[in-house]
Amino acid sequence: MNTAQRRRVHPKHAITRAGAAVCLLAAAVTRAFGQWVLAAHAMPCKACHEALFNAFAQTAHFKTSAEASAQSVKGSFADGHNVLRTGVAGIYFKMERRRGAFYQTGADSARSTSRTERIDLVVGSGRRGQSYLYWKNGLLFELPVSYLAGIDQWINSPGYTDGEIDFARVIVPRCLECHSTSFKLKQERRALQYSRDYELGISCEKCHGDGHQHVQYQSSHPAEPRGKYIINPAHFSRERKLDNCALCHSGLREQIRAPFTYRPGEKLDDYLSPASDAPIPDVHGDQVGLLRRSKCFRSSATMSCSTCHDVHRPQRDLAPFASKCLACHQTSQHPMAAKIGARMITSCIDCHMPNQRSNAIQITTPTRQSSLSFRSHAIGIYPEVAATILQSGRER
């Protein structure tokens, strides 16, 4: 197996460099061990919060990272669907499944070289897409081929150059801080490595803190109706509520303190450099920055992410979101009520929180540059969007 490695990596350097963790749409533990990890961190809460837990297990948060398995990997390994050709003659990628494991091979047939790595971890629930990681020398690296859900196809990983076989991009901790519950860094012979006792998926303790004392107390006081020794973000100030989500939803920020040390309720600015003062935050990954710019947020004292989102269950229907707006607004007072008519509820979100293209994610295919759209959290008036919706008569 030959290596077409163009760039040398200096892991120690690369792994601590915070800025590289762009979410450009971007495990060698056995599967049994992976499942044990999942069970261990999820079960203590499930025992008493079963309904809530079962709903949460269906969310994008919970599914945002996983060991590679037939369920978690969304891309197809079937013949005819498992090759990604590039614009460079002779250079292609092949995705294969062998004995329950999954592999990516980058091949350069002109030079008769190829490199194969196993798909160990999956990042991304698959709503829009997934990227894949492999273990090497205690570090995680990104694989060159990702999956895009919209077209149901393999693509060059976001930010990668078409026709280059690049297996050398190390995964920085910040990437995992946003897409998992925990990863520990350990010093191994003067080099930093990831320890193998990690927790994939975003689980309860990411937003509620360590639950050990709560579990212990509630177990030994089964008659106690109130929950004790557990953080409930509902009691935070608005700024700390936002911080709890901003850890992962306020765009690219430089790390001031070590990753995985932030605890719910703390001031996030002590951990990450102030949010970027880019004139317009990107719709990808910066919902906090955009919401802050909206009049709704600025003119109300209490609006936070939880005003509209219940993170414990999947929420995809748009109409129920419109009812959240109506806690503060009235359709009868809408300046365009007559013109909008019956579409008032069904198009409410599309008119005032339109889907907009992200500038942060670049996907290169042999034939074109692709981009992805996200729901803008700059709630506001978008006259052209509204005009188009009214003209087309489309419902959504």
Ligand code: HEC
């Ligand atoms: C032995 C049973 C038990 C276990 C295990 C348990 N809880 Fe609870 N929890 C309760 C009870 C009882 C309440 C109070 C009633 C309610 O809010 O459902 C509660 C309340 C809560 C509250 C609200 C607290 C408040 O201030 O309003 C949160 C948050 C919470 N639990 C999170 C968790 C998390 C996270 C886990 C897993 C680490 C967990 N619980 C495990 C029994 C348990």
Ligand code: HEC
């Ligand atoms: C992404 C962050 C996040 C995750 C993950 C999360 N929660 Fe919550 N949880 C919250 C927030 C925020 C609130 C407060 C909501 C509010 O303001 O009403 C909350 C409130 C609660 C409450 C109080 C009762 C209620 O429904 O308002 C319980 C109980 C609870 N969570 C349990 C859990 C359990 C168990 C898990 C894992 C299965 C979990 N949470 C995962 C953010 C989270």
Ligand code: HEC
């Ligand atoms: C540890 C990082 C992290 C925290 C903390 C976090 N999120 Fe997320 N959130 C993510 C990631 C990553 C995704 C994308 C998951 C995926 O599709 O793979 C996401 C997705 C979402 C989505 C889209 C869900 C869907 O169905 O596609 C919503 C809504 C959301 N987050 C709201 C919140 C709110 C509200 C909070 C705070 C209470 C919060 N998040 C806290 C990382 C986080």
Ligand code: HEC
């Ligand atoms: C600052 C937090 C953050 C970092 C760092 C980050 N992401 Fe994300 N990522 C998100 C959020 C939030 C979403 C979904 C919501 C959005 O795009 O606004 C997301 C979405 C994704 C998705 C699409 C999931 C889906 O199914 O829709 C993939 C794949 C992904 N990220 C991979 C990565 C990889 C790989 C890295 C590191 C190399 C990374 N991300 C770094 C926060 C982050």
Ligand code: HEC
């Ligand atoms: C917590 C209360 C609250 C919620 C929830 C809320 N808003 Fe607002 N919104 C306000 C306030 C307050 C203003 C400012 C009103 C004013 O200045 O007269 C406002 C202003 C607006 C404006 C005018 C914006 C501008 O730039 O002039 C629009 C449009 C709007 N809201 C739409 C929505 C939509 C759509 C939703 C639901 C997705 C929503 N709002 C949810 C409180 C809220």
Ligand code: HEC
């Ligand atoms: C006024 C209501 C409202 C508030 C407040 C709000 N959201 Fe949303 N959010 C929505 C709606 C509506 C959607 C679209 C739902 C969908 O398509 O899945 C959405 C979608 C999202 C998504 C998925 C975006 C995408 O296009 O994939 C994320 C992530 C998210 N919200 C995070 C947040 C965070 C973090 C906060 C707090 C800073 C927040 N939201 C505050 C209404 C709101």
Ligand code: HEC
């Ligand atoms: C077809 C698109 C469309 C739909 C659907 C729609 N709006 Fe609007 N809305 C607009 C436009 C355009 C304006 C600006 C009108 C103007 O200034 O004359 C506006 C203005 C507003 C304002 C500012 C009012 C003011 O007095 O300045 C609010 C608040 C608002 N909308 C809330 C909502 C809510 C809440 C919903 C859904 C329940 C909704 N809108 C549905 C297009 C829409």
